[in-house]
Amino acid sequence: MHSRVSVVGGGVAGLSLAALLGRDMDVKLFEEHKVVGYPKHCTGVVSSETFKLFKNMLFEPPTLASSREVEIHAGSKSLLINLSKNPVYVLDRQLFEERLLDSAVSAGVEVKLGVRVRSFKTSPNGVTLIAGSREESFNSITIAEGAAGRLSKSLGCPGGEVIYGVNYLARVGECIEAKIHAFFTKSTPGLFAWFVPIGGEAIIGYGGGLIQRDKLLNYIAKHAGVKLGGVVESYGGLINIAKPCSPIHCDERIYLTGDSAALNKPLTGGGLYAIARLTPVLAGAIKSGESSSLIKAFKVLEKRHRVQLNARRALMALGGLHVGAEALARSIEARELIEAWDFDHHEEAILRFIKHPAKALSILQQFLSAVLFRAGL
Ligand SMILES: Cc1cc2nc3c(=O)[nH]c(=O)nc-3n(C[C@H](O)[C@H](O)[C@H](O)COP(=O)(O)OP(=O)(O)OC[C@H]3O[C@@H](n4cnc5c(N)ncnc54)[C@H](O)[C@@H]3O)c2cc1C
Structure with missing residues (x-):
């Protein structure tokens, strides 16, 4: 069992993980900014599923609004997605991170704000971090540094x-x-x-x-x-937008999570769903030193990403995501797909259509006309 661990990065991924680990372990979190939640970057839109995952993990995330309808506009067409059963929430990202910080501190996590981890080196017993002007050793570290990926790149994560x-x-x-x-x-x-x-x-x-x-x-x-x-x-x-990077490195001495592991959904860029899904499993793996559940959960996510990433590549080759959206908006068959829309699992809608060649053909025809009649901004 790891005894002393560190989390690098105080965004949603790092703070939520630290809050879970702090209950049972000696945890130190480094965040380069002096406050959490700033500078802002995220819109904070999440599905009901993601909202509930966060709620079950720690507490109900603070929200700015919720919405039961999403209207997709593409070219001259639009499609209304009814989400009355599963509304979409707009999280108050800054307040959410502040509350996550409170949870981590209450759980006993030592939080170092305004301290940037510059690099790390592994040793047979763990990992040494070079943070600010000091070196400090831990049994394991988790990199949750976000999309810039300054540290995660050195782990050989494929870019994208x-x-x-x-x-x-x-x-x-x-x-x-x-x-x-x-x-x-x-x-x-x-x-x-x-x-x-x-x-x-x-x-x-x-x-x-x-x-x-x-x-x-x-x-x-x-x-x-x-x-x-x-x-x-x-x-x-x-x-x-990349192939997700494995969360486990250097014989379980280094873990990766959140945007630094490129866990964003390839068709929308949303990253909070994967964080909500993987954080409790990652915390379990770090606490127990047993990674089989984490590997399994990551593989499920990776498989979903692969379908979405391939769909994305195909659309980009045709000119962009708007070509696909326009085809969907024009196609009557697409209404069925939209009715079954799942905010976090776009691959399910894609696979459903691949299994129905007639519908796929109809959408393909719309793709071709969308390529020919591109409109928009
Ligand atoms: C414009 C935009 C809109 C978005 N909208 C949505 C949305 O609506 N829904 C959704 O699900 N996702 C959205 N996302 C993605 C979402 O913001 C990310 O998936 C999420 O914030 C990732 O959280 P994280 O904790 O992994 O990384 P971050 O939130 O980036 O946090 C990483 C933290 O680590 C700190 N850090 C980095 N390096 C170091 C270091 N070396 N030492 C110490 N600290 C360090 C950083 O300062 C930062 O505070 C959006 C992203 C953008 C850019």
């Missing part, structure tokens, strides 16, 4: 596509529906743009392309049918 995502927090000049909009456009071939209402404000953002701010805001205002006030805040960050 890196997307830059931007968010603008804007005032909304009127009372609006609690409906999330996703816009698939030729300006964002690698992802999409979004409009996420949170009371009198909205998070408007995009990833996988480049859009000038005012052009984005005008486009969204027109297509979401809202009047926008001024931009209050802007922020963003990197999203890793």
Whole structure:
């Protein structure tokens, strides 16, 4: 059993893991910033499933809003996804991280804020971290450093596509529906743009392309049918779209989690689902020194990612994700797929269609016309 362990990174992945480990182990967490939750980068949209996983793991995550409808816009078409049974939640990311920090501290974790881990070296008994101006040894470490992957790269994790995502927090000049909009456009071939209402404000953002701010805001205002006030805040960050990296390295002396293991969903970039799913299993493996459950859970996730990643590559080869979205929006058969939409398991919808050649053919025809008639931002 590991006795003294460290977590590098105080985002959702690192803090939630530390909070679980701290109950039974001597844990030290390093976060390079002086506060958690800043700088902001994430929109915080999660499914009911992810919300419940976090709730069962530690506590109910604080939210800014919830939504029972997502409207997908692609070209001149749109598709409404009804999520009345399983609403989507917008987490208050900053407050969530602050509460995770409280949980970790209450569990006895020693938290070092404002200390960056610069490098590490392994020894037969564990791992030595070079943090700030000091060296410190641990039986094992978990790297939860996010998408930049400065430390995880040295573990030979395969790289992949890196997307830059931007968010603008804007005032909304009127009372609006609690409906999330996703816009698939030729300006964002690698992802999409979004409009996420949170009371009198909205998070408007995009990833996988480049859009000038005012052009984005005008486009969204027109297509979401809202009047926008001024931009209050802007922020963003990197999203890793890659084959996930194994969570276990150097004979269980080093573990990887969260965005540093590229656990983001390849078709949306969302990373919180995988964190919610894997963290309790990872904590169990670190506590017991027995990794079979972690390997099994990771393989399930890896298999799902493979299907999504292949679908993504095929769409990118056709011109971008908007081509697929447009085909779905045009196809009557797609309605069935959308009805069975699962926010976290896009591969299930993809596999369902592959099993029905007639439907797949119909969507393929729409793909071809979407390639020919591309529209959008
Ligand atoms: C624009 C944008 C929108 C997004 N929207 C969503 C969404 O709606 N839903 C969703 O599920 N996901 C979304 N994501 C992805 C989501 O934000 C990430 O999956 C999630 O934040 C990853 O958490 P993490 O703890 O792994 O990494 P991070 O949140 O990046 O945390 C890592 C922490 O480690 C610290 N750190 C790094 N290196 C060191 C070091 N050497 N020493 C000490 N500290 C270090 C960093 O400062 C940081 O605080 C979005 C991402 C972006 C960029």
